[in-house]
Amino acid sequence: MSDFNMADMFGKFQDMQQKMKEVQDELDDLIVEAEAGGGMVKVKANGNRKIVSIDLDDDVIDPEDKEMMEDLVVAGVNKALDKAEDAAKERMQDVYKGMMPGGGMPGGMDLGKLGL
8 A cells, every 4th residue: 555645745736835825925125236238227026026126327318319218118128037036046946955855956956937
């Protein structure tokens, strides 16, 4: 007979879902900042990969060079989103180390594919 217990497995799955929800809520409070143009554009994003603020230096706001400002904003946003994704993955890995045998996700599962 197998020691497999469906109710126990379901309970663990529910615990994991609850913990994932808690971590996703925590990621709203995890803020990263990235800069572009030598600090002329500063972008903050949270761990859920949402932009929370963009700060433009007065020198970058030049009506004659709108394209430069657009490029710097795009660069800053992309850097901030990359940092946010890295920070979120690190936080999720920390959570799963304590939950999964051997630490980490089974089979090296990429949580990014799940939107986490």
